[in-house]
Amino acid sequence: MTTAVQVSPIYQRFRQFARSRADRPALRIGRSSLSYGELLRQVDALADGLAAAGMGSGDHVGVLLPNCPEFVLLLLAGARSGLVIVPQSIGLPAAAVEATLRAADVRHLISWAGIAGSLTAATCELASSRVTVGGSVAGWTPWADILDAGRKAPRSAPLLAADLPYLMVLTSGSTGRPKPIVLSQRTKILRADAAARLYGVSDADVTLAATPLYHSLAQRLVLLPLLSGGTCVVLEHFTASTWVDAVRGQQASFSIAVSSQLRQILAHLIASGEALPSLRCLVSSSALLDADTKRALLGHLRCDFHECYGTSEIAIATNLTPAAAASKLGSVGTAIPGTEVAILDRSGNQAPPGTTGEIACRTPMLYCGYYRRQAETAAAMCGDFFRTGDLGRMDDQGFVYFLGRIKDIIITGGVNVYPRDIEEVVASHPAVKECAAIPLADEELGEVVGVVVAFHDSVQAPGIREIQRLCVQGLGDFQQPRRFFVTHALPTNAIGKVDKPALRRTYSGLSEAG
Template identity: 50%
Template structure:
């Protein structure tokens, strides 16, 4: 039994993602819907494969509420699985391809994963790991040839069911039930699985569609890992509105520019580290990127010099957004229209309400720093099986982001860093961004990030990690010290300098400060 598009009884209240996709497929059956590498699928072809996959998964015992761990690369398989899971009401738990067996075991345990879809190339490394020991249900192997014993080939689930084969009638979950569990990044402590419903994913998609004026004529490029909430939203948006979705299997500046030029992509959201890598190629390929109508920077904050360089290289709208997996996009900066507010991350998007909470728990006045709190209809449903942490993350209906910022008199938000990255020296709060902004791009310093270094007298002091770029000469630390002495107050002065070629980053391009703290916290570094 196949599951036809638009099956009677399937309403948006059950699966709004599948219902919207089915509507797009009915309107544009022969239009190219998805491009990954050399592979292209029309809306009709995707609908057929999703129907077969949903029936195949149901036949294997997966039904509404089943938790399915997903360790797949950017590819057609991942996209089909997202749509089939929406159809059935499954709960997907995507994980990075580079995860160790130990990390996967921790993630699967925290999310009660009982089924898994794994890329074939990972089997030799993970088949005997503790990560798979708790998988009592279906094991799916994708992308390879014959599957090992005990595993089902993903490709076999895409075949039409046999006419006489008895199939379980798949059930569907309500739209407000969990659809995705996205685990918070971080290298220490227990993971916090962020619950996102189909209802929320659709609301987030619609918010982006309205904010950036997206429509069926767009071609939208996804170039970040699909296990992350941002990429999931970006790859779904075109499939819900009848546009074309292009997914990069692996990001590189050359591949990104080539995809824009070949497929005439009009919109994308990139992480800030990608944009920094793209700058030379954007300048060099400006004439071939004319289809790009709007580009958005997400994840980590861009420094002002990079924003200026991007505006010089681009001939399209450029935006920068601030948000988190728990709340989606909270603010948006239109770089061309808000050119006098370059240091900010913009104003709240429609529906979002921000406030800044000072150290005494009071609402901070304009221009004064504190923790950023956000109330939004796009918020997550809580942390899975962690009610205490869910409660602690909220205050009077606002989500506590754990970020530090300030809002000026005109309502623009300025991001100052993470609360956990704050340096408290002799009782004085030091915001890393003040020092990072001063040193980045000057005196031979490609990038700078600031960490707290323990100090017996002051508790902790400022440590500046200076990245020079691979193969480049170390900066003149005395010149760096003179600049800091001129522009920073005494408490802000870095007491330690650490020279590296490049700053370590996670898959979403954010600087891995915990790794730097582990590496340098007990080191004396260099003194100018």
């Protein structure tokens, strides 16, 4: 049986818009602004240059770049050529970069010049061709030379297998064994189209991406406008002020932001009194937004505000609409159209409404599996449902409530304690900026609850006894934190999620502080 072939579906859709609206703005990032016509010409030159450098369909290309125009060009040129793009954080230690790229069988490297020289010799030896962006490095081919080679020897867009892998998103990085998530071009198109339908995104929108481009969220926010004829704006680095400036200056109308960003944006908007009239729709993603921030955003913004739940393996699974937010503030919403969400008990059966279990999802936007991890891919499925590893419950109206990661459960004296319950109580104190509940080893109970807390004002912070009294009032006996630790800020990953493994490593052997 032969596999259907076609011109890259992502490139084909982008090219249609580029030819019909060549002068329309397509991409703005930093000081660069490219029309659709200019972007298409550069994408074609890059694709042909990469082919001349020996990068062909199905080849795995490691990418170590900050948010820059070259990253966006590579996403589109890689789609045209059938390359498998393997983006990774430039902030990882050299040994972690080597481990992740080796796990993905990378055979070519495209790196920011500033870090290329710091990569291990073994990492460089993985690659038969190496390209630098932003400067020259001995033994590497400059980006400009690749573009020049492509302009001198243009080629036709190749025909590709319909479901050829397109992206590998690596889930671990500096901790644990890297697990490359494989996504096809078809999957990325389905995800972009689903988001467009869900949030009403059209060619009239200016979409703002403000998370790292190596993550699937930012990739979706780039492809969404470029596959619908709109304008894409990418922040090189996020701060609340640069985000607000970009919305105002670029007249951005749509964005998906992570909860840590939204807390900073809200504080900036309240302090400045700005209203951002161009913003039509804003979505909270990635980590659960606390109820107080969600309530404040709903009261301050003059646009539609949604919250969604999903993972890199399944994309968006639920959506909390503005209409439902008032009565279901603590929820992440109901299943989006075409997707089914279930709560599974330990036996893999659907749990009754109101019962805590594992969130599972059946969706056409499912990933293609973990690369060369057949057993782990199979273990993640329960029939047609993907097991997310997240805890949640569903009420009798179908609204899902996210409770945290299964591996973050604290089992104290044989009783399950859910960190989210503790965190909501501690975070309700007005002096608390952020907090996290973590398991700490205990000889008698196995584990006890520890809480790491950061205050808005460390000088005028309340005593820990005041936080303890709050916990006594709001939590059951078995939920009471036994140890508290005070810090200036909780560690987070690149998209703003609290890094709980780092907290456990830091505080597991410490005595109480604060």
